[in-house]
Amino acid sequence: MELLDGKSLASTLTQELADRVAALPGARRPKVAFVRVGEDPASVSYVRKKERTAAEVGIESELHVFPDDIAKDDLFAEVDRLNADPTVDGILIQSPLPGHIPDEEAFDRVDPSKDVDGFHKVNLGKLVQEDPTGFVACTPRGILTLLDRYGIAIPGKRVVVVGRSLIVGKPLALLFLRRQQLGNATVTVCHSRTPDLGEVTRQADILVAAVGQPRMIDASMVRPGAVVVDVGINRVPDASKKSGHALVGDVDFDSVQPLSGPITPVPGGVGPLTVAMLMENTLQAYQLHEGVHPA
Ligand SMILES: NC(=O)c1ccc[n+]([C@@H]2O[C@H](COP(=O)([O-])OP(=O)(O)OC[C@H]3O[C@@H](n4cnc5c(N)ncnc54)[C@H](OP(=O)(O)O)[C@@H]3O)[C@@H](O)[C@H]2O)c1
Incomplete structure (x- = not known):
């Protein structure tokens, strides 16, 4: 029995990504925005891990935390603001959200070109069509x-x-x-x-x-x-x-x-590979926004 060691592979992938990010031309770095609603301990720890990995790779990140009674429209206005921010390449809304905000509705609010989670219906449709320009979960x-x-x-x-x-x-x-x-x-x-x-x-x-x-x-x-x-x-x-x-x-x-x-x-x-792939998707989003075609 061979152990499929995701932890060690994730650290290899993280290093490879760090090398690719370091080699990017221009001053602007890739950036991912994390949106967390409430203080669910698992969500807090997942987002913290994602922030740490982003820093290791050289991807900038910003964390937006909202109370769990935030109105759906107010949360979506924040997502719209991130959608319009040209310095933000990727947006990740940490699920599960409180019951009054359906996860799928929130995922679909993210601009498909910033959907580094790959949950937007446009990117799921691209997966069905085998269109390589989409983001894969x-x-x-x-x-x-x-x-x-x-x-x-x-x-x-x-x-x-x-x-x-x-x-x-x-x-x-x-x-x-x-x-x-x-x-x-x-x-x-x-x-x-x-x-x-x-x-x-x-x-x-x-x-x-x-x-x-x-x-x-x-x-x-x-x-x-x-x-x-x-x-x-x-x-x-x-x-x-x-x-x-x-x-x-x-x-x-x-x-x-x-x-x-x-x-x-x-x-x-x-688990560790999920976080590494989030960084891969953020780099893909950056390349999309910069008009660079991935090698
Ligand atoms: N490693 C990672 O990075 C990572 C990422 C995401 C999730 N997870 C973990 O992966 C697990 C699944 O997550 P998820 O979000 O996919 O869960 P989910 O949305 O709850 O879906 C669970 C699926 O399992 C099916 N299921 C439940 N009980 C079953 C049973 N007794 N027999 C057969 N099928 C059964 C459900 O069937 P129905 O559709 O019929 O309800 C459903 O399709 C969780 O433990 C989660 O924490 C890990």
């Missing part, structure tokens, strides 16, 4: 990059994605389907209404779990030798930890890893 893009850098071929493989969310499952399934070197897979997408889930997941050459259920995928659901990608980040009580909780994936790592092929750990698997 960071977690799915990170997963493909991970498989690519570890030399795991995708064409012709049976891929099973468990989960059909807008931010992971659906865009990932579309990426695996593309008529490209990092695509051309036969893709099955499962969800909470899929009967006999194990019968489907056992057919996977590459199994991706993006469910949000701690350790749900156990050894009985995995074909021996299959590549396993665990997107889940679940907080479970753990008295042995100082914080009182531990982070676990959607895959029962201890039972699955002895029989699987290459597998991602949690933490240290997909």
